[in-house]
Amino acid sequence: MITLLEARNIGKRFGGLQALSDVSLTIRKGEVYGLIGPNGAGKTTFFNVLTGAYTPDGGEFVFNGSELPTGKPHKVVGRGIARTFQNIRLFRELTALENVMAGHHIRTKAGVWGVLTQNRFTREEERLTTERAYELLKYVGIERFAEVVSKNLSYGDQRRLEIARALATEPQLLALDEPAAGMNATETAQLKALIEQIRRDGITVMLIEHDVKLVMGLCDRVAVLDFGKKIAEDVPAVVQKNEAVIAAYLGGGKHAH
Amino acid sequence: MNELAAAVPWLGKRNPLAARWLIIILAITAPLVAWQFGKSWVRILDFALLYMLLAMGLNLVVGFAGLLDLGYIAFYAVGAYTFAFLASPHFDVHLPFWTILPLGAGFAAMAGIMLGFPVLRLRGDYLAIVTLGFGEIVRIFMLNLNYPVNITNGPQGINMIDPINLFGWDLSRNLQIGENFSINSLFLYYYFFLLAVAGSIVFVHRLQISRVGRAWAAMRDDELAAKAIGINTRNMKLLAFSLGATFGGLSGCLFGAFQGFVSPESFSLMESIAVLTMVVFGGMGNIAGALVGAFVLALLPEILRDVAVPLQQTLFGHVLLDPEVLRMLLLSLAMILMMLLRPAGLIPARARYSHDHHLSNKLKQEAAK
Numbered sequence: 001m002i003t004l005l006e007a008r009n010i011g012k013r014f015g016g017l018q019a020l021s022d023v024s025l026t027i028r029k030g031e032v033y034g035l036i037g038p039n040g041a042g043k044t045t046f047f048n049v050l051t052g053a054y055t056p057d058g059g060e061f062v063f064n065g066s067e068l069p070t071g072k073p074h075k076v077v078g079r080g081i082a083r084t085f086q087n088i089r090l091f092r093e094l095t096a097l098e099n100v101m102a103g104h105h106i107r108t109k110a111g112v113w114g115v116l117t118q119n120r121f122t123r124e125e126e127r128l129t130t131e132r133a134y135e136l137l138k139y140v141g142i143e144r145f146a147e148v149v150s151k152n153l154s155y156g157d158q159r160r161l162e163i164a165r166a167l168a169t170e171p172q173l174l175a176l177d178e179p180a181a182g183m184n185a186t187e188t189a190q191l192k193a194l195i196e197q198i199r200r201d202g203i204t205v206m207l208i209e210h211d212v213k214l215v216m217g218l219c220d221r222v223a224v225l226d227f228g229k230k231i232a233e234d235v236p237a238v239v240q241k242n243e244a245v246i247a248a249y250l251g252g253g254k255h256a257h
Numbered sequence: 258m259n260e261l262a263a264a265v266p267w268l269g270k271r272n273p274l275a276a277r278w279l280i281i282i283l284a285i286t287a288p289l290v291a292w293q294f295g296k297s298w299v300r301i302l303d304f305a306l307l308y309m310l311l312a313m314g315l316n317l318v319v320g321f322a323g324l325l326d327l328g329y330i331a332f333y334a335v336g337a338y339t340f341a342f343l344a345s346p347h348f349d350v351h352l353p354f355w356t357i358l359p360l361g362a363g364f365a366a367m368a369g370i371m372l373g374f375p376v377l378r379l380r381g382d383y384l385a386i387v388t389l390g391f392g393e394i395v396r397i398f399m400l401n402l403n404y405p406v407n408i409t410n411g412p413q414g415i416n417m418i419d420p421i422n423l424f425g426w427d428l429s430r431n432l433q434i435g436e437n438f439s440i441n442s443l444f445l446y447y448y449f450f451l452l453a454v455a456g457s458i459v460f461v462h463r464l465q466i467s468r469v470g471r472a473w474a475a476m477r478d479d480e481l482a483a484k485a486i487g488i489n490t491r492n493m494k495l496l497a498f499s500l501g502a503t504f505g506g507l508s509g510c511l512f513g514a515f516q517g518f519v520s521p522e523s524f525s526l527m528e529s530i531a532v533l534t535m536v537v538f539g540g541m542g543n544i545a546g547a548l549v550g551a552f553v554l555a556l557l558p559e560i561l562r563d564v565a566v567p568l569q570q571t572l573f574g575h576v577l578l579d580p581e582v583l584r585m586l587l588l589s590l591a592m593i594l595m596m597l598l599r600p601a602g603l604i605p606a607r608a609r610y611s612h613d614h615h616l617s618n619k620l621k622q623e624a625a626k
Binding site: 146 | 404434460463464467468469471472474475478479481482483484485487488489490496506542582607608609611612615616618619622
């Protein structure tokens, strides 16, 4: 299998807290990769470092064979990594459609001059952006809300919209931060189907999730973080039986501090 | 224009086309009506149009990009002084109007970028304080750059600025048609400024409904998420500052030429706040709001001043409150009333950031399948 993303010895410290220490992991093309761990284990920090929101203190990411720039979110997106947030972060005043259109920003070119003159290139690009955004809304199943201002959407639909917006950046790796948080069983099942569809369409998915059932049912491989260190990485069935993992989740053992 | 038409009471929703024509007719006939009340009212309308231009520019920065700018009047000053330097006896330079206009806009845009760079990482209150300082710095420069080398002529300001001259047509002279009919210069300025406002409505509207407008709105609503979808927020902020400043510079040029005189006191903090009030009062982030806010708040104090001075004289025998004090009082009152009655502004219409015809065409295609 081809490696898509390789994290090498990633470290990140916030003051006295070592949020990540020497985390190395490998994500293969086409898989769904789960990142789990107790609260405060450093999962979201890892996402933030990967997507350029934070600069790592050490280590590097190799994506598609070349090093990723650090601390420059727009360049990371340009290389093909998109993310969603643990607490939904939509553009509140924009409609669902416009949110997804905004997501297409990095794949479009129109500048001030083109916009002012409304030349053929700009108009064509705008039309394609609209159509593509609508297709993506259909893909995640909320096209009937295209014209609804996003802050008025229901919680589950907002989550879907955020995924559609991330997909609009045309990523190769989609990083989802707790996509099932706050969802009921039906919504979670729909989300699972959506993620499986995304994988079938050739996009690699990286997933932070607390819903163990979802992780075990969906992920090809899982890495476990605890206190900023990777304590396990394997297929779900093996990780489930790992003693260090059990100790981290249930407390006690050598990992109690 | 659509937003503006939709904002017309009663008619706007029933017949947008008629509402649109109504606005156009009102805009064209407004100075004729004002003329009936005296020449000074046409002059006030001219200034109202300049305020509209300013409000449109500030709306770009505050309303669309979400960057609170309390020093916006500095760009107006840059434009006005550029015009004064290049078309007055002060340096004895008299460049043509069409040469100075892009220069004034360009200098203002540069000033916008100069302000933009240091404040890239600031938000909200912090940004407001720094921009406020920037505005004051520009004003104090204008006030003090008369020594050791006299550049700005200090507090006296620069006088006898050339009027607007469109390819040999001097707008400051009454236009003589035939023997006994002439059009007052104030009308000429009015229609010229009206064209400028109309042009900038098209300009700003196109920006709003575009990739750029969406990127600004995204940045305003959630900067972190905007970065996470690949928007280069640094460039987008600088673009907003410089384009907003361009508007300030353009209207500054027009102001200098129209007034024939510029001095630092026209560019005080209170003016920045007045323009911001217009934007907020009308409804942040939509063009119609900025226009109506500017129009109402430029006119209202003048109307009340016209009423207040004679009223005070008849009531108390003398003028208790100076009209200028009254103006700020009224602006504040307008803001308080607005916050209580219409917290989203006079025209709280949601701004669109996409063409609806693209979507409806797409839906038609789908339906046809």
